[in-house]
Amino acid sequence: MGSISIILLMACGIIFAVAAIAIGRKLSMKRFNPTKGEAYECGIQTEGDTWVQLHIGYYLFALVFLLFDVEIAFVYPWAVVFKEIGMVAFVEIVMFVLVLFLGLLYAYKKKALTWM
């Protein structure tokens, strides 16, 4: 029962979308001028090649961010059971964060967090 309505909905959607595009193509007039060919009708023209190389410092930031971002995964389960375990859990999470902090401090001292 459920799947039939889904299939019907999908079919309607596809037919509607295809029909709209096809009718639009058929009926519209086609006139070109250089302004229409531009990437943006308003705004600023792009300067130079779009495939510019990103600064290497960007990757460094991304890597450091990735490392610390994922550690949050461990904090969620801790937050769930925190009330039941109490003080021990608090001490443990403080140590966990302390170790992470040492890592961050190291990255900072190594000038991984300054834009060069």
Next chain:
Amino acid sequence: MEQVPLAHMLILSTILFFIGIYGFFTRRNMITMLMSTELILNSVNINFVAFNRYLYPHQLEGIFFTLFIIAVAASEVSLAVAIIINIYRKFKTIDIEETDTMKY
């Protein structure tokens, strides 16, 4: 609501696993090879969570293993990307076939 059967989960994870293996052995771009290993790890994650949820819902061990895998995979990725950046600076390529200074 009907539940998706366990077999479907396992089939999904097996498909992911073999896509990963296939990519690992056929692709020559270092980033793509890295992505393939991530696919394999994610298929393992699906396996863990599915087994845990369907077969042994009273425990959480499998889900915690998944957390560890995610964290370790993230550190592996950041390390690998660092190595790849370094290789790109030296070789000016990230094609594995061209980094062959050592041969049997």
Next chain:
Amino acid sequence: MAALISIAVFGIALLYIELTNSKKIQLPLAVVGLLVTLGLTVMQWNHPSSSFNNMAVTDNYSVAFNASILLSTMFVVLLSAYYYEDVKQHVAEIMALMLFTVFGAFLITSFSNMIMLFLGIETLSIPLYVLAGSKKFSLRSNEASFKYFLMGAFASAILLLGITLVYGASATFQLSAISDYVNNTKQLPGIFYMGIILILVGFSFKVAAAPFHFWTPDVYEGSPTLITAFMATVVKIAGFAAFYRLFSSAFSSIATFWEPLLWGMIILTLLISNFAALLQKGVKRLLAYSSISHAGFLLLGIIALNKLSAGGIFYYTLAYSLATIPAFGVLILVKNHRNSDDSIDAFNGLAKKNPLLAIVMSVALLSMAGIPITAGFFAKYYIFVAAIDSGYILLTIFAVLAAVLGVFYYFRLLNAMFLKEGEAEKIKIPVVFGISLLITTILTLAMGVFPDYIIKLL
């Protein structure tokens, strides 16, 4: 657990020492860290304990392996004083990474839960990927690092899939519970067997046993020589300790299933590594293949699976480390004086001008080949006795033949050192370097003369 904390704290301390840029205290701090950890480790002898909610167990088995890991690391760190003499930066970081590797090694020698096994293997491997690429401006080092990473990540993924399948069947990660499950179930499901195969494959990647050994020669050749020595010793000791621990506790009751697979792997490893080693021209590559062949002999101890094999594996890994470190040490010196030429010809006529180096190298090579009065002879002897005791007579005969074949390529190097003429000049041996080479040589000989003290430990 105290040992684990101590090694981690000293590792982090070394990282911060790097920031102060004072080269003088790096080496002493690393050595002190290793000594303190060694003390804490040895104190746990005969005091079995468990930590992390029973996920890790410290028993005599893990203490023995941990101590030998610390000993090998100590020698490598001592050699690093000369190896990194001219390097201004990142030396303390390299040592810190070594300590982190040792941390991972500790976890996998004493795990009793699959989560610990996985975490340990990753903590062991991730610093090693960095170490392999620690010669930042060398193409080969970078290439080795990436190859090692790819193979390592792939192997961990395979191992993990194996662990999931075992979990799916047995509902637990605890080794003792898996063992109970195997004993109490009449008809084991297919995924359990599949899981064991995948775990076996993952482990053979890590310990470099054929047919999953192909990354080893490249990685060993490309990495900085000192790091190769470190990888060849510490990873092998820890890897085999974990391998034996897992298969002797969790999967021992269904040994009839995985022993034939291991049987085939041993034959293949011994064949491929010994024949490939015969063809090598570079000494570093030759030592890489010799390390693969040692993996083959060590697997013999795992397949035996009786009360002799734990001691046999321990003795073998210790003897192998004490032979490998001086061999690579001499290679470092010779390579430095021959403009990075590490072919066998570079050793021509070494004995005439540098008798000490030649003697150290020959003792190491003889020990690897398994010639009596060196430790290597008894290492092979105990492993063979264990295998024969379990009835693997054909396999043992094959292994003995492989050992004889191995003698050939070790003697090619000895021949070059003692009989060939070469335009060798005198090589100046730095003090710390020379002393650590001598100590390892003396220990090798001592272990060969009094093998009982070591073998009776386990």
